[in-house]
Amino acid sequence: MTLQIKSADAVSGIPIMQVREFFRHIVAWHKDSFDLPCLREQLSLDDTSAMALASELVAQGYAEEPQNGVYKFTDKAGELVRASAASKVSRKTA
Numbered sequence: 001m002t003l004q005i006k007s008a009d010a011v012s013g014i015p016i017m018q019v020r021e022f023f024r025h026i027v028a029w030h031k032d033s034f035d036l037p038c039l040r041e042q043l044s045l046d047d048t049s050a051m052a053l054a055s056e057l058v059a060q061g062y063a064e065e066p067q068n069g070v071y072k073f074t075d076k077a078g079e080l081v082r083a084s085a086a087s088k089v090s091r092k093t094a
Contacts, residue, residue, distance in 0.1 A: 004083060005020070005080070005083045005084075011053060011057060012049075012052045012053040012055075012056035012057075013052075014043060019053075019057075020083060022034075022039070023077055023080055023081045026073075027073075027081050032072060033072040034071055035066075035069050035070050035071065036054060039053065054071055060076075062074060062077040063077060
């Protein structure tokens with residue numbers, strides 16, 4: 001089972017869908033970690049916003065504390081990569 005997210009969710013003010021796409025981009029390159037310059041570039045963030053997002057990703061369990069400036073993904077981040085966005089189910093009336 002994968003994590004189910006709502007498109008309105010956010011992490012440090014960044015929409016969760018953008019965070020998920022960032023994670024997917026990193027995983028597509030067969031990597032399991034990122035650094036602040038990569039986060040800034042991929043999400044077009046300033047230094048302060050990138051640091052706030054990285055700290056919040058650690059606080060929420062998506063990344064481990066940085067080692068030599070590198071944040072490693074956790075299992076929860078892997079769930080986010082595989083997550084599906086929740087949407088309303090249309091109901092047909094008879």
